[in-house]
Amino acid sequence: MSKVKYYYDSETLSYRKIESKRGRKIGFIFLFFAASALFAVLFVTIIFNTALETPKEKVLKREVTQLKFQYDVLNKKIKQAQDVLKNIEERDNNIYRLYFEANPIPEEQRKAGFGGVNRYEDLYKLENGELLVATTKEIEKLQKRLIVQSKSLDEIAKLAEDREEFLASIPAIQPVNNEDLTRMASGYGWRNDPFTKARKMHWGMDFTAPRGTPVYASGDGVVVRADNSSSGFGKHIRIDHGYGYVSLYAHLSKYNVRKGRKVKRGDLIGFVGSTGRSQAPHLHYEIRKNGEKINPINFYYGNLSAVEFEELLKNAAKQNQSLD
Incomplete structure (x- = not known):
């Protein structure tokens, strides 16, 4: 049984019964079914698009997966290069430069970046920009460390050459044979x-x-x-x-x-x-x-043995x- 609704009539100062209109009811029913149909279409479209991919979408998806794999491989290679370079840097500071009495290269000088606020502005505009910038920064730091180490080895080579010349030059043998x-x-x-x-x-x-x-x-x-x-x-x-x-x-x-x-x-x-x-x-x-x-x-x-030198x-x- 439908509920009877009333409204207050200010002119007669009394409550009057609301008479329902048939057309209005039909409008509400039509609106309900239209909304339901639209929702159903959207739902089916979403399910369909999720379940069925076009060939182009499949290719793009494979490319994205491949790029992610290559990115992981690149990061591993960067890490391996950093580890190898770190070992060389430690030997350079603690053995080579120490032996030739050269000052060790400070850590902050070896690992300093290239600087520049707008250096990566264009990369940030790309998709996955932050990821690209982070990788680029690591590669550039590695590049800087390689440049510093290369110059250090050039210096060590020169010091070694000078030391070899020095050792050959100083008077080091007895001028008359024993x-x-x-x-x-x-x-x-x-x-x-x-x-x-x-x-x-x-x-x-x-x-x-x-x-x-x-x-x-x-x-x-x-x-x-x-x-x-x-x-x-x-x-x-x-x-x-x-x-x-x-x-x-x-x-x-x-x-x-x-x-x-x-x-x-x-x-x-x-x-x-x-x-x-x-x-x-x-x-x-x-x-x-x-x-x-x-x-x-x-x-x-x-040119003297220990016994000859003692004598x-x-x-x-x-x-x-x-x-x-």
Whole structure:
């Protein structure tokens, strides 16, 4: 049974019964069925589109899946490259640069980005822009680290080249072979002068050997003097090894090199004699560093065994008389 509805009539000051109109009811019923039909069509369309994909949609979906896979692979490769580079950076700072006494490269310098607020503006406009920007930033950081490391290795290579040149240049061998020596007559330090018998500083080492015994360059360098115009040394040779080092070979009988010639360690440069202020045939050998005369005993690591060096130390320490 339908409900009876009333309304208040202000003119008669009474409630009056609302008479329903047949047309209005039919309108409501039609509107209900129209809305239901529209909802049904939308529902079916959604279900249909979800269940059935066009060939183009399937291709696009596969491409998206493939791109996501490639992105994951790319990220893994970036991570692997970062790990390998990190290992190289650690060895560079803690081994190579430490060995060659170069300052380590700070971490913030290695990992600094390229900067620029609008650098990625165009990427942000693309679909998945944030993802593209994040990946691009990682690649650029990796690129920057590779550039820094490459420059560091160039520097290390130069340092190694310089160190190799340095090691080849400094006087590092005994200038007379052990088998040619009669004895090591006098070492560096205070000794008795053979002529005045007074105590006098002896600035080198005297190697006694027969006249004509070969004398060898103790390191790579350039002959800066080969003459007898220096007081007391007689015929003598001086070799500039660079890095502040100069070696001197005195009392020679003759030369095998002339001024300006480049020599290598072990090259024959002259022969033992007794020219100048000398009491007997021997080689007077000195080393100077930045103009200061230093003890040659510390520069024979290149051709003496531990036993031979120990014997040389013992003889050099003897408070005997020098030969010049």
